[in-house]
Amino acid sequence: MDGIGSSAPRREGREKLTGSARYVADQAWPGGIFGATVRSRCARGRITGIRFGPGIPWEEFTIVTAQDLRAAGWNNRVDFIERDQPFLAEGEIRHAEEPVLLLAHPDRYLLERARRAVTVAVEELPPVLDLDAALEAEILVGGKANLFKEILIERGDPDPVWASAAHVVSGEYRTGAQEQLYIETNGMCAQVDQGPDGPSLVVRGSLQCPYYIHKALAHLFQLPAERVRVVQMHTGGAFGGKEEYPSILAGHTALLAWKSGHPVTLVYDREEDMACTTKRHPSRSRLRTAFDAEGRLLAMESDFVLDAGAYTTLSPVVLSRGALHALGPYRCPQVRIHARAVATNTPPSGAFRGFGAPQSLFAMERHMDIAARRMGMDPVQLRRINLLRRGDRMATGQEVTEDLDLPGLMDRALADLDYQGRRAAHQRANAAGGPLRRGVGFSVFMHGCGFTGSGEKYLASVTGVETRADGRVRVLAAATEMGQGKETVFGQIAAEALGVPGELVELAAADTAVVPNSGPTVASRSTMVVGKLVQDAAVALRQLLVQRGFLAAEGATGAVAFRAAVARAHAEAGPLSCHAQYQQPEGLVWDELRYRGDAYPTFAWACYAAEVCVDTVTWEVKVEDFVARQEVGRVINPTLAAGQIEGGVAQGIGWGLWEQVVTDRGRMVNNQMTNYIVATAMDLPRIRVAFEERNPYALGPGGAKGLGELPMDGPAPALLNALQAALDLPELLEVPMTPERLLQAVQAAHDPGAPAPDRGGRP
């Protein structure tokens, strides 16, 4: 059987291994032409004119500007959380790389020459380029006083504690932007059919959330829902980077297709994709904690700021998840978390695996090691006495109801690494001198599964399972496969629910003309939330087949008999289908205004531990060993799950050590794989993954929780904690901790007058 718990091979594996899997750039469309985007170069200003240079046959081109949308009466705003971001800038420029004009032509080479021949004349205004400048609010660029969102989470009152506590530890921590760097860049193809009953629109491409795009296109063109169709093609990685930006790109291709009358394909090259599309929010966390003499956490205060960039995009919800993870997995009676997402004149930040949590958890998990050192405590012991247990309450008042054993999880992860043995060995070896220093470090953390708060209730996701003429059943869900294994895992869940082999289950394409809206493929929700709905629909279909007399009520049904029964049902009763819709579980209560209650239906928990080696000549850091141990409930497919954890850890290591977005006046300048450094096979150790399945989640399919984002949260603080141990240096407060920054931190520790670390921006 290929049910829950088996390492069934990837369903689309063969296509991907033979090169027959079709991604958007692989598809040629009859009569198809290509699109390109002209963008602003400056960060803030007013458009004064658009000039078309000589030597280009402009009459052959389809050209779209904001005026076209105005003339047609279309909505030049992306329909997202706020409708503040234009598809094409009109008058005002709010960030570098803002789309201003679209071009299409059959000849790709001529198209690129034409794109370079367009000049957008801008009267420049002084920009706000980072979150510190935004908070000063001397220049207002967006939101109310440059604030897109502000959140306050309070539990008790920390203020009376500071004066009386045995220890008060303060610190400021920063994290940089990070590029998703999916290997397939963003791309989309649009076709418009001007039929006798009016126009209809089909968009196909590389995307995570078909129904987000569907909504954005219907709003842009004011079309009824049934005249817009969005189809996901094979998608070469996403990691959040294809959550919201594809709505803009889909709009652009559709505008060009509408005006030209041709199918239009628009695929970004790597430089454009890196410079223009969303990245992880840069952050600043100011933490203050109070401890008693034994190290018990008495109070915690966080001032958490995200740089949202020029438009709202998803920043309010990224901020929310960041704020809700800011305390980490600790018990603390007095908490105040003040979180703000600020507007700057930079390309909008957006979704990236972890979604705000890696930023705030980095701060807290670094802070715990720094606090332990300050108090002369072992970081293991400091965590042991403060980690959440069953019955404890989190910052929002949410009670831990599962039988959680975080100290045990931590101990097992540390044993996997031989943390104690290696720590002692490193201390001896480091004291003996030589250019290499080694250290071990770890982090303990959690990740909320599914949408925050009432998100799932409002999404009200729907899935279906239906019979097919050939006797198989087909799963209907808008969840997208982007490498994480959704096809395979949904197949396993449905097969288990029906009691049949996986080969009797097929998965419908993520095509809005075929599948219901099961919500976006984000937030570690697909397996846990949508997978559960697939299970419910499959169980219902089996019951329906029994009720209608096609299947026996009792006992197992063999594959041959099941297939025959489904084929007969399909022929005699017409297609049979069952749908399932999300219902908010009893007792799950969330107060969005006061940020009180059950922030997430459940959490995945983890302890990651790393061993690093620093070359004190070059300040290069090598990760020599890495252990990732987690509690994610029941694991549906151990091989695929481990693959997801290993890949997430690799991204987390990159964010911690190498992946630096360098900007110049609000433009990314290292927007190439040559100088934006991600891990190769040479740069990583074996990532040793362990799953604990001690706490199955009662409402997940087979007991599964979400796990996709979890591995992004832990590596960066574990690595910097290991660096602190290796160098006996607590002043490591920022990621990525590049060799240059490490050298600067070491120099600053020896010479307090040395210049502050370079943050990657050039004034």
Next chain:
Amino acid sequence: MTGARIPLTLTVNGRRHELEAYPMARLLDVLRDDLGLTGTKEGCGEGECGACSVLMNGEVVNSCLVPAIQAQGAELRTIEGLAGDGEALSPLQAAFVACNGAQCGFCTPGMVMASVDLLARSPHPDEARIRTGLAGNICRCTGYGKIIDAVARAAAEERP
């Protein structure tokens, strides 16, 4: 692209092709656009990611960095040359499926061709050798562990 097209003769996956191409057209575009072999992918266009890796005269190259004229008369092998429609997967391809060496699949054709090259040079590589052999191919999904498993498994199965 400026200048005149030139006649270009290539042998791809054992089949000879005669076509016209701009001399400085990228081999990647010739394969994808002129020959319809879209299994070979473009990830960066500057020879960093290896998604466009193919074998040229038996050696792995980044096809985004090879001008068409340099491939004149060459023997090329792409991902499509490993197993045709309906054919059994090669041991290496099968190992990638079995080990979950492909996630999103976009780096996969290049990763597989680089692995073919590696195994030709070093039929029984240890893990360090596999890592070196694949260092020119970037994968953002896997953290490389399952890819290394796949290559090691294929190498073990090929043993007599």
